[in-house]
Amino acid sequence: MATGDIDVTAGDGEREPDPSDSLRTFGAVVQALREHAGLSRVEFGTLVRFSKHTVESVELGRRMPDETFVDRAEEALGDTGALRKAARHLTRGVPGLAVWFRRWARLEKLAVSLCTYECRLVPGLLQSEGYARAAFDNRIPPLSDEQMEAQVVARLERQRLIRERPNTSFGFVVEEHIVRRRLGGDVVACEQLDLILSFAELRNVCVQVMPIDSVCHAGLDGPLALLETPDGKRLAYSEGQKNGRLISNVTEAAVLHQRYATLRAQALNPLDSVGLLKHIRGAL
Numbered sequence: 001m002a003t004g005d006i007d008v009t010a011g012d013g014e015r016e017p018d019p020s021d022s023l024r025t026f027g028a029v030v031q032a033l034r035e036h037a038g039l040s041r042v043e044f045g046t047l048v049r050f051s052k053h054t055v056e057s058v059e060l061g062r063r064m065p066d067e068t069f070v071d072r073a074e075e076a077l078g079d080t081g082a083l084r085k086a087a088r089h090l091t092r093g094v095p096g097l098a099v100w101f102r103r104w105a106r107l108e109k110l111a112v113s114l115c116t117y118e119c120r121l122v123p124g125l126l127q128s129e130g131y132a133r134a135a136f137d138n139r140i141p142p143l144s145d146e147q148m149e150a151q152v153v154a155r156l157e158r159q160r161l162i163r164e165r166p167n168t169s170f171g172f173v174v175e176e177h178i179v180r181r182r183l184g185g186d187v188v189a190c191e192q193l194d195l196i197l198s199f200a201e202l203r204n205v206c207v208q209v210m211p212i213d214s215v216c217h218a219g220l221d222g223p224l225a226l227l228e229t230p231d232g233k234r235l236a237y238s239e240g241q242k243n244g245r246l247i248s249n250v251t252e253a254a255v256l257h258q259r260y261a262t263l264r265a266q267a268l269n270p271l272d273s274v275g276l277l278k279h280i281r282g283a284l
Contacts, residue, residue, distance in 0.1 A: 022089055022090045023061035023062070023063075023064065023090065024060075024061030025061075025086070025089075026058075026061070026065070026083075026086050026087065026089075026090055027058050027059040027060055027061040028059070028061075029082065029083065029086050030055075030058060030059050030065075030073060030077075030083065031059040033073075033077040033078070033082065033083070034055075034059075034077065037076075037077055037078070039076075041055045041056055041059075044073075044076065047072070047076040048069060048072035048073050048076055049072065050069060050072075054069075057149055057153070060146075062146060062149045062150060062153065063149065063153050064090065064153065064157065065087065065090075070083055070084060070087045071084075101237075101239070101244050103246055104225070104237045104244070104246055105158060107227060107229070107235065107246075108158070108161060108227060109161065109165075110229060110230065111168060111227040111228060111229060111230075112167075112168055112169070112228050112229065112230055113168065113169040113170075113171070113226075113227060113228045114161075114168065114169070114170050114171070114225070114226070114227050115170075115171040115172075115173075115225070115226040115227070115260050116171070116172050116173070116223075116224075116225045116226075117172075117173045117174075117219050117223055117224050117225075117259075117260055117263055118172070118173075118174050118175065118178065118223050119174075119175045119178070119219065119222065119223055120178070120223060121135055121178060121181075121183070122174065122178055122179070122192060122196070123172055123174065124155050124158060124159070125158060125159050125161065125162060125170065125172075126159075126172060126195065126196050126199055126207075127155060127159070127192070127195075128188070128191045128192045128194075128195045129152060129156060130184055130187070130188040130191050130192070131183060131184055131188055131189075131191070131192040132151070132152050132155045132156070133148070133152055133184070134183050134184030134185075134188055135183065136148050136151045136152065137184075138183075162199060162202070162204070162205060163202075165204075166202075166203070166204050167204070168204060169204055169206070170199075170204055170205045170206070171205075171206045171208075171260075171264070172205075172206070172207045172208065173208045173209075173210055173219070173260070173263045173264060173267050174207070174208075174209060174210065175209075175210050175212075176209050176210060176211050176212045176276070177212060179193065179196070179209065179276075179277060179280055180280055182284070186284050189284055190281065190284050193277055193280060193281040193284070194281065196277060197274065197277055197278065197281070200270070200273075200274050200277070206270050207270060207273055207274070207277075208264060208267040208268055208269065208270055208273045209267060209268050209273040209276050209277065210263065210266065210267045210268075211267070211268055211276075214266060214267075216266050217263075217266060218259045218260075218262035218263045218266060219259060219260075219263050221259075222238070222240075223238070223239060224236060224237070224238055224256050224259070224260065225237040225238075225239075226253075226256060226257055226260055234250075234253050234254065234257055235247065235248055235253055236252065236253045236256040236257070238256075
């Protein structure tokens with residue numbers, strides 16, 4: 001490890017946890033019980049109040065079922081306790097995350113603060129499902145249906161951090177052109193703005209917009225993500241077209257934290273940012 005680098009591997013094995021086996025096993029159990037009960041996916045989806053698409057994703061091991069799905073499926077399929085027991089062995093994971101991002105994603109779960117500046121698209125932690133699907137639908141080369149589902153599930157799984165960690169501070173600075181772009185169409189854009197506004201109401205979330213007409217800008221080198229660990233270590237993450245870099249060098253990380261602080265001062269304050277978001281939402 002180079003001088004000035006922070007050790008980010010302590011307590012973190014080299015092997016990436018792979019949840020696919022447990023997901024496929026659980027899904028196979030759901031499918032077997034559903035078929036034994038003589039139910040189609042549409043009929044079963046109606047009973048558990050989830051779409052056929054969600055039922056299929058769970059059964060094929062593409063999607064991590066939440067507690068609501070498990071409880072409703074258990075009741076609909078005889079209340080034997082089999083699904084609740086099987087669910088205990090599910091390995092939570094994010095198979096749809098890029099390999100270079102996975103270490104950062106694990107660090108996010110431990111952070112006491114997380115800050116993001118984005119100039120390309122709505123930050124992943126703030127994306128609605130419709131927006132995420134639209135973003136992945138624009139990938140070149142195109143993703144398969146299975147790859148698309150894995151990516152969407154991974155993104156929504158990460159997003160749970162915001163509500164599940166109320167004592168963690170989340171900060172976002174996003175470019176105005178991002179929230180004005182109607183990626184996915186007007187309906188998707190409206191839903192996305194509504195979601196950002198709902199997050200902005202939370203005490204642990206600060207959303208700021210960098211106005212298009214700003215004459216000063218500290219983030220011209222591109223997007224960045226920052227976090228602080230419980231023991232006070234400050235790390236950074238920088239992502240490009242087909243790669244990403246976890247920055248643990250103390251000096252480099254300090255520079256990026258300084259840039260973000262400057263960006264916050266240059267962007268609209270949180271109240272004015274919410275006002276602008278509401279104005280854009282009203283125009284759709």
